[in-house]
Amino acid sequence: MAQKIKLSTIAETLGVSTATVSLALRDSPLVAASTREKIKEQARALGYIYNRRAASLRTSRSGIIGVVVHDIMNPFYAEILKAIESELDRDRQTFILSNHYDSVEKQRNFVETLLQLGGDGVIMSPAIGTPPEDIRLAEDNGMPAILIARSIDGLDVPIFRGDDSYGISLATNHLIGLGHRTIAMVGGTDQTSTGRDRYQGYVNALRKANIEVDPSLRIPGPRTKQGGFEAAVHFLSLPQKPTAAVCWNDLVAIGLMNGIARAGLVPGRDVSVTGYDDLEEAAIATPALTTVWNGQSEVGRNAARALLDKLSGSHEPDGIHLIKPEMRIRQSTGPLKPHPEG
Amino acid sequence: MAQKIKLSTIAETLGVSTATVSLALRDSPLVAASTREKIKEQARALGYIYNRRAASLRTSRSGIIGVVVHDIMNPFYAEILKAIESELDRDRQTFILSNHYDSVEKQRNFVETLLQLGGDGVIMSPAIGTPPEDIRLAEDNGMPAILIARSIDGLDVPIFRGDDSYGISLATNHLIGLGHRTIAMVGGTDQTSTGRDRYQGYVNALRKANIEVDPSLRIPGPRTKQGGFEAAVHFLSLPQKPTAAVCWNDLVAIGLMNGIARAGLVPGRDVSVTGYDDLEEAAIATPALTTVWNGQSEVGRNAARALLDKLSGSHEPDGIHLIKPEMRIRQSTGPLKPHPEG
DNA sequence: CTGTTTAAATAAACGGTTTTAAACGCCGCG
DNA sequence: CGCGGCGTTTAAAACCGTTTATTTAAACAG
Secondary structure (H helix, E strand, C coil), X not given: CCCCCCHHHHHHHHCCCHHHHHHHHCCCCCCCHHHHHHHHHHHHHHCCCCCHHHHHHHHCCCCEXXXXXXXXXXXXXXXXXXXXXXXXXXXCCEEEEEECCCCHHXXXXXXXXXHHXXXXXXXXXXXXCCXXXXXXXXXXXXXXXXXXXXXXXXXXXXXXXXXXXXXXXXXXXXXXHCCCCCEEEECECCCCHHHXXXXXXXXXXXXXXXXXXXXXXXXXXXXXXXXXXXXXXXXXXXXXXXXXXXXXXXXXXXXXXXXXXXXXXXXCCCEEEECCECCHHHHHCCCCCEEEEXXXXXXXXXXXXXXXXXXXXXXXXXXXXXXXXXXXXXXXXXXXXXXXCC | CCCCCXXXXXXXXXXXXXXXXHHXXXXXXXXCXXXXXXXXXXXXXXXXXXCHHHHHHHHCCCCEEEEEECCCCCHHHHHHHHHHHHHHHCCCCXXXXXXXXXXXXXXXXXXXXXXXXXXXXXXXXXXXXXXXXXXXXHHHXXXXXXXXXXXXXXXXXXXXXXXXXXXXXXXXXXXXXXXXXXXXXXXXXXXXXXXXXXXXXXXXXXXXXXXXXXXXXXXXXXXXXXXXXXXXXXXXXXXXXXXXXXXXXXXXXXXXXXXHHHCCCCECCCEEEECCECCHHHHHXXXXXXXXXXXXXXXXXXXXXXXXXXXXXXXXXXXXXXECCEEECCCCCCCCCCCCCC
């Protein structure tokens, strides 16, 4: 590194002022076209690198947007992130990603760091147990927040997520329509708004079909393949012998199917399984997974757009924006076999 | 947002200078303990937020480290990233993540952005076709680079990756040991150093066992589950009827197994399949995948450590650091059946 | 009193942006 | 022909919020 090239370096070699250089590089009409070209050419020749922290110190806009979710490696979030990324890219915003792994503290650290860096805004899928203050911390310091996938009460910020209650009832109804009566719900927790909504959707569908709700058919657990895989043992040993499972998400469903297959049963024939999310993977699982599309791409795109709009001054409506889930029927579900115990 | 709280705000309310406040907040021994406590207390009370861009403008250290890989949602990279994250976290470094999707341009943009933000260093798994200049751009501007997973010739920067040639030969030897003679290699490309190394490992193992190398048994393709799934058709229609497949990675292997299962064959019994990487998922696939551990966690941890060491002034040795892969035998491989065609 | 410590203040960076002011060329008018 | 006025370019300087050398002031020991 010979020497840092800055505006003044360019200015000196050309015999103009730094102000002129600054304006020229940003295509200001205040500087003559001929001067502008000369300056740009020189900047290129010298390998000038724009110093964003200096600029942002003055302008108080950093071009940085933070995104924090439970786990970026989880395909559900990954698909949302992909949508956010492509939306932000088009606006030349840099985005900083982080997992919080449902640690409120890790999440707060991230928000704090983002504030220190002068982040322009933040998109978050809040950690379980996030106090509203942690979100207000961002807002109060001039960094607007948008929530995705999960809600938090007592805040008026825009929220984008799927309609969980409705989505799960779609899956449950599908199974009921196939003749199933003993339907377990596998994976996830009831400690989040999402969890409560999903359980509610499951309960509602059963009640509407006059099926008694048996709480012991609710098997909570990690929302991962591993979690589904391990739940299989519990699932298969239930005294009520469920013939179908509504899973928290596709990962749990695929894990559960693997676990069921290990036990010598054939998922889709002996046991019907539904997923949730419709990950890319769902279509190539064996058997192909019946699931509910949860609008990941929509959530990501709309959330990013909403934030960008807010940053450019337009008044976004706060409150919840629900995406309508859709049923995707494949081979992991089938009609109830006449004599499941015979 | 009532008003931005800065050092001078604290200084004024306490009747001291900003210098004293700055020093106090960083626990400098130059300020009396009593004063320091008063200042810290006041900072907390006012909700002061440290402005990193201002500080970094002065100190020319930003605490930002960039990481760019092909695709952060790919579990192989995801596992590396997890290791990097936990290593950097411990040093309270902020890290900025990006995909380049093998676009050299997207990668260059990222490096450029990182330079503008004053990044302290960058860890990259270079895009296919990355010119050495793009890495030198970082180095020349005082931002040290570390390469992971892939090599680039003509550079003297530290590189951390698995020993691909050796690793694939482990898998191939395992299959040969089980009696297989017609072994296909599925997925991936030969356009990267990694690709050439892996193919070489496969070829070497066959030659050593006096098995003729048949180029038509090489089925290149995307390095994804989808890619493996789609390759199944091609694989099953090969005239030589391979009895086993060495796959580019676990994703391709799992996809291929799904494709084989769809065709009514049983992977692990009718066709032996090996993966590569040993993702968490490999162990719970059905059948559990025989694969080669590729040292993701080691690669990530060592690369991060190397960068941090370099930043703190120690002289890291440049050049390639190879991680030794290890065989993981599970149920997706088995002995050659006596009469595969009968 | 002088010479050291110790504690805190002053002021100059860091590298841009932006407001304000000055220089310049050109025009029309008296 | 000289001068005020105007529009276009460019220069100068203040500012953004920190850090850090350098000074200053106070306290204390010899």
